[in-house]
Amino acid sequence: MNLNHYTKETLTLSFYIIFIGLAALLYNLFPGDAETPNFGIVFMFIMVPVSLAFASYQAYKHFNSNQSYFKCLLIHTLAWFSIIAYLTQIAK
Numbered sequence: 001m002n003l004n005h006y007t008k009e010t011l012t013l014s015f016y017i018i019f020i021g022l023a024a025l026l027y028n029l030f031p032g033d034a035e036t037p038n039f040g041i042v043f044m045f046i047m048v049p050v051s052l053a054f055a056s057y058q059a060y061k062h063f064n065s066n067q068s069y070f071k072c073l074l075i076h077t078l079a080w081f082s083i084i085a086y087l088t089q090i091a092k
Helices: 008-029 039-064 070-091
Strands: none
Touching: 008 039, 008 070, 039 070
16 A cells, blocks of 8 residues: 555644544544443554654654654644543543
């Protein structure tokens, strides 16, 4: 699969859209109970190290190459602020 014709911003945004969409789908399709976690929740926990690795890779590329990854890093920041804001509203 050749991803060269997609921009890096499109790939970053589609990463979050697909990952959060799959987490929501798993949350609704495979409900958990008090003893077993929901697959959507587990998927969100998996998203933390994956997205941090992806953001770290892009930050490294931003500072060590001639390309600017500022928009990608902004997408990572906005996505995580949105996820945190949504989860704090649900917790209330």
